[in-house]
Amino acid sequence: MRTSFDFTPFYRSSIGFDRMFDLLENASLNAENWPPYNIVKLGEDAYRIVIAVAGFAEDELTITHEANMLVVTGTKSEDEEVEYLHQGLAVRSFARRFELADHVLVEGAKLENGLLVITLRREIPEEMKPRRITIQTETMPASKQIEGEKAA
Numbered sequence: 001m002r003t004s005f006d007f008t009p010f011y012r013s014s015i016g017f018d019r020m021f022d023l024l025e026n027a028s029l030n031a032e033n034w035p036p037y038n039i040v041k042l043g044e045d046a047y048r049i050v051i052a053v054a055g056f057a058e059d060e061l062t063i064t065h066e067a068n069m070l071v072v073t074g075t076k077s078e079d080e081e082v083e084y085l086h087q088g089l090a091v092r093s094f095a096r097r098f099e100l101a102d103h104v105l106v107e108g109a110k111l112e113n114g115l116l117v118i119t120l121r122r123e124i125p126e127e128m129k130p131r132r133i134t135i136q137t138e139t140m141p142a143s144k145q146i147e148g149e150k151a152a
Helices: 008-013 017-031
Strands: 036-042 047-052 063-068 068-075 094-099 104-112 115-122
Touching: 063 104, 063 115, 094 104
Parallel strands: none
Antiparallel strands: 036 047, 047 115, 063 068, 068 094, 104 115
16 A cells, blocks of 8 residues: 655646655655654744653753754663563654744743643744835826927
C-alpha cells in the first residue's frame, strides 16, 4: 500500500514551490508518533507546542532553533542497575522536528508536570508588512482652446 503522495505532476506545472512540496513529502515520511504533542494556535501570530515528556528531566531535553527548523531532543541515560518487572513508560531517546515558517521565533520553553511547553511567535519585519501606497494625481494644466480664424 502506498503511503505517500507523488508530487511529480506539480513540479512540472509550478515554479518556486519546491520547498513546499519537499515539506509535504518529508512530513509524510517522518510520521513518528512518539512522543505525543499538541500544536495550539493562541492568536493571529502566537503558537504553542506542548510535548509529553514524562520521565525526562530538564537537563535531558535539548531545544535547538535552526533556520526554519525547531528540533527537540530527549536523551535518557539507561540505568543498568534497575531490573524492570514491567516497563510501560516509554522513556526512550527521541528527536522531534518541527518545520517553522519564515519569521517564526521561539519565545521560550518551560517544563511543567511532564509537559514541555514551547511558545512561538511570528514576527514579520516592518519592511515586509503590507503598507498602503498613496495614489498621487497630477493636475493637468488648463487646456487652451485654439480659436480658428473667423471667416468674414
